[in-house]
Amino acid sequence: MKEPLIRMEGVSFDYRLNSEEVVRVLRDVSLDIYPGEYVAIIGHNGSGKSTLAKHFNGILKPTEGNVYVAGFNTKDDRYRREIRRRVGMVFQHPDNQIVATIVEDDVAFGLENIGVPPREMRKRIDAALEAVGMSSYRNRPPHHLSGGQKQRVAIAGVLAMEPRCLVLDEATSMLDAHGRREILQVLRRLHQRGMTIIAVSHHMSEAAEADRVLVIEAGRIAMEGPPREIFQRQELLRRLQLDIPVATRLAGRIHERVPDFQPDLIHPREIVDEVVRIAGKKGAAG
Amino acid sequence: MAREFELTRNITVGQYLPTGSFVHRLDPRIKLLACGILILAIAFCNSYGGNLIVLAFSCLLFRLSRIPLRYGLSGVKPAIPFIVILAVLQLLFYGDIASGGRVYLEYGLIVITSDSLRLVIVSALRFIEIIFVSSVLTLSTSTTQLTHGMESLLKPLGYLKFPVHEFSLIMTIALRFVPTFAMEMEKMIKAQASRGAEFGTGSWWQIFRRTKEMLPIIVPLFRVAMERAEDLILAMEARCYTPGGTRSRFRTYQTTFRDGLTLLFILCFSLLLWMYPFPY
Ligand SMILES: Nc1ncnc2c1ncn2[C@@H]1O[C@H](COP(=O)(O)OP(=O)(O)OP(=O)(O)O)[C@@H](O)[C@H]1O
């Protein structure tokens, strides 16, 4: 088995409210994330998803337990830079993570921070903007861009640092359907090229894109597995106040009426395939 | 009223107009320096003759940078009330101080002399010239170039432990968020107006009333600003930003012969303005 890129061992985390009070947000979380994986993290509001995500690049440090990124313990401040250039993070608000007044300069920000020489920077910026399809906007000011475009710039800013892993904390939640599609396309492409992706999301159809889904409840991992399996356990999901993808619900309904119809579908395109399959069979029989 | 809502449109700070002219291609450091020298010279120029020459020169600057003069004029427009108030005050109360020259009018405390009249006209002209010159600077230089230029010029202060880079980063971020906050403010004004709040009902001289009307905007705006700041800090940290850390630079500027020549010319021009005894 490959070495995990991120390993969490018995991580608990407390937010300190004041000198006496603390609130425990993560409880004994252990998990491994392997290079090239696409992991979705779901859970209802306040379940601790963002807190968990902030442990992946050492923004937060565990109160108990340890987090290792490519072998570096996040508690060791000497490795902070090494960790953060390996695990990039994209946040929810497209507006609040762009620093510069020109797209290109923003992508350069992270590179300047890690001291990449100017000539090398040029190459990396071009490649990063290309990867998110924003090359033609390189000289635009960010406030002239749509939400989806801003979010792509934010991704480019992280990609330029050539990370091994991309963590997205509800990066699509402020976007409209079109913007969301843009981002998902970018993620799919990056994943195909071997990028590790960890996506926190409220959209079940987005979680369906992943190889593995982690369901967080009250700071614990409540469920874990491939999306197809997770979304079949609807009773449990409902108790955790979580939805299922539209495609799965539709497939379930059809399955009730047509027992031959597969219920464990998670993508709309699978519904289409299944309908074609069944119609074909009917045609052959009749 | 609808006018009051359209804030984003009124923002001209950092309105960069790329035309690719000679002025645009100058080294931003040189441009900043030249602009500073020129403004200083304008501030010391007291004659009609000198000011007319500078006015003509600043119009020429617009031509050189291929920027329509109306951009300069739109910068002057919001300053007109100040120019008028200043002029009236100077006209009424400076007669005693600038008492040289012929007396045109004497009425109680109010004395108008040819010198005080000169002061009024020259001040107004200076105001307009400075707006023109700085407009050419901001219209022909992107905000990135401006902040980088500033950073580079301030670098010597670094030896005195002045946080030059942090200062320039703060400026960049401030400029970056001007349009964002303008949009935010527009949204809030609309939200408050739809709940019955009134904006822009007082005339511009009713300063207290207008300020009071803005309060329901300013308080939530501060809140939003704090939230944004927190997010931004996180995003910057996640991209390896460490305050005071060593960084490399994406943009570097090269001073060419042309830049040197420009600076020399502006220097001579300014000295001439300052020293030459204009007859009027
Ligand atoms: N800075 C903080 N100080 C104290 N408590 C916090 C802080 N940030 C979050 N919390 C608490 O920690 C819990 C988990 O928060 P977290 O942001 O991780 O949840 P989340 O799953 O990301 O929720 P959402 O879906 O709303 O983004 C919440 O109950 C929240 O109130």
Ligand SMILES: [Mg+2]
């Ligand atoms: Mg969250």
